[in-house]
Amino acid sequence: MDLPPELRTWVYRDLLTIHPDAQSNREGRCHPTILQTCRQIYMEAKTVLYDGNTLECVLTSFGQECDDHDESFIVNGRLIPAYCPDDIAKIPEYIVRFSHISIVVRFLDCGFCNVEAYAMDLNWMLSGLASVLMDHHRLSKMKVTMEIREDVKRHEVYKELLYPLRRLRNIQNLTITSNDEDFPRHFERILARDVSKTTPALNTLNYWRAFHDEAAAWQELLHAAQGIPYVYKWNESLWKPLMPRDIRDSFHEIEEDYLVSACLSGPDEQDFLIKLFKLKKLLDDRQHDAFNQASKLWGDKVAARNAFQSDPVTGALTKVGPAERQSYGAPTSTLDEDFVGWDEGVSR
Numbered sequence: 578m579d580l581p582p583e584l585r586t587w588v589y590r591d592l593l594t595i596h597p598d599a600q601s602n603r604e605g606r607c608h609p610t611i612l613q614t615c616r617q618i619y620m621e622a623k624t625v626l627y628d629g630n631t632l633e634c635v636l637t638s639f640g641q642e643c644d645d646h647d648e649s650f651i652v653n654g655r656l657i658p659a660y661c662p663d664d665i666a667k668i669p670e671y672i673v674r675f676s677h678i679s680i681v682v683r684f685l686d687c688g689f690c691n692v693e694a695y696a697m698d699l700n701w702m703l704s705g706l707a708s709v710l711m712d713h714h715r716l717s718k719m720k721v722t723m724e725i726r727e728d729v730k731r732h733e734v735y736k737e738l739l740y741p742l743r744r745l746r747n748i749q750n751l752t753i754t755s756n757d758e759d760f761p762r763h764f765e766r767i768l769a770r771d772v773s774k775t776t777p778a779l780n781t782l783n784y785w786r787a788f789h790d791e792a793a794a795w796q797e798l799l800h801a802a803q804g805i806p807y808v809y810k811w812n813e814s815l816w817k818p819l820m821p822r823d824i825r826d827s828f829h830e831i832e833e834d835y836l837v838s839a840c841l842s843g844p845d846e847q848d849f850l851i852k853l854f855k856l857k858k859l860l861d862d863r864q865h866d867a868f869n870q871a872s873k874l875w876g877d878k879v880a881a882r883n884a885f886q887s888d889p890v891t892g893a894l895t896k897v898g899p900a901e902r903q904s905y906g907a908p909t910s911t912l913d914e915d916f917v918g919w920d921e922g923v924s925r
Contacts, residue, residue, distance in 0.1 A: 582621075589622040594629040623674075627715075632675040636702045639685040648698045650706075665705040665782060672706075673714045680706070682738055683724040696734050703741040708782040716748050719772065723755040735764055744780075748772040781849055785831070788856050792824060792863070824863060827856045 580588070592608045609626060612619045635651040650657045658667055672678075682699055710716065721742070725734070739753075751769040753760070831852050 585621060586625065589625040590629060593622060593626040627674045628676045630675065631677040631679050631720075632672055633679050633681075634672075634706060635681040635683065636699055636706075637683040637685065638696070638698045639683070648702070650702050665708050665786070668705060668709045670709070673710060673712075676715055677718045677720075678710075678716055679720045679722070680742075681722045681724065684726055684734075684738075685724070696737055699738055700741060703738065704782060707741040707744055708780055711745050711778060711780055712783070714745070714747075716745070718750040719745075719748050719752075721751070721753045721768075723753065723757065723760065725755065725757060732761055735761060739764055739768055743768055743771040744778040745772045746774050746777060779850070781846055781853070784853050785849075788853060788860055789828075791860055792828070821859075821863065821866075824856070824859045827852070827859055831856070 589611070592611055595607050607626075607630070612622050612626070633651075633653050635649070637649045637651075639647060639649075652669060652672065657669070658664065680703075682703070684696065684699060719742075721739070723735070723738070751765070751772055753765040753768070831849075
């Protein structure tokens with residue numbers, strides 16, 4: 578810390594900045610552990626780490642035969658298992674800290690595959706990436722590289738692939754490169770116009786996840802009130818049969834139509850939002866019903882508990898009469914006196 582700030586910054590750049598165009602012996606040379614040294618170094622060096630490097634995202638759809646298809650989502654050299662909008666939680670959160678991003682979109686399938694279906698995979702991955710970035714990113718520069726096979730170079734494919742990125746905001750520098758000499762440049766102009774806007778866009782996929790998790794949370798509340806073990810993980814459908822039919826139908830309507838959660842165009846996203854607002858209305862009603870039902874169940878349990886007290890000598894449970902309940906402020910008529918099984922006696 579005895580070095581002047583200018584020299585410390587030079588050291589940070591040498592340790593934290595990766596130069597992809599440099600010689601191979603410099604590739605991958607990054608030592609972020611220096612940020613753990615102390616708070617001052619962390620505050621000084623983190624800007625160099627996230628502003629001096631470019632976030633690399635490579636999204637690929639590839640295959641040799643129609644029944645042998647695969648896709649990959651790689652962030653900074655690491656494979657991320659996030660191939661559909663429901664998987665956005667698997668995308669690392671640190672990506673929002675970078676100021677520069679490079680997105681490579683590769684469509685490398687054979688010429689006999691279903692173009693629309695496999696383009697959908699790339700759209701889904703881009704939708705997930707955009708949804709993570711759009712709320713809290715600090716991007717100032719974005720570069721998109723399109724590597725599309727010859728027979729797929731159509732305007733509609735480009736339009737569907739690039740649409741998710743149109744929801745990003747506050748990005749002032751955008752470039753698109755393509756292996757297609759006839760790439761329609763008006764798409765680049767439209768995308769550059771949209772991402773430079775400051776008006777926030779609605780994060781559709783985050784709303785979808787929030788509603789899904791909310792439905793599970795209310796179901797968990799009812800399980801807790803009934804004393805039933807409950808385990809929930811995203812993508813698990815075991816809890817859905819326990820939900821009211823109208824909510825199950827609403828979820829089914831969204832999940833069965835694989836196109837509805839793909840942001841292929843403005844009308845598609847609008848259709849998705851309509852379905853989400855319908856689901857929100859049902860969940861609002863469910864919130865009221867679940868809370869009332871849980872309150873009643875817990876109220877019954879509290880009443881039952883207040884009807885008993887533990888004998889201080891033996892520890893056995895004894896029934897408490899109205900007078901005793903009144904003495905410590907408990908309700909005087911919480912249980913039916915003909916409580917089933919009571920006449921058989923309780924050990925004292």
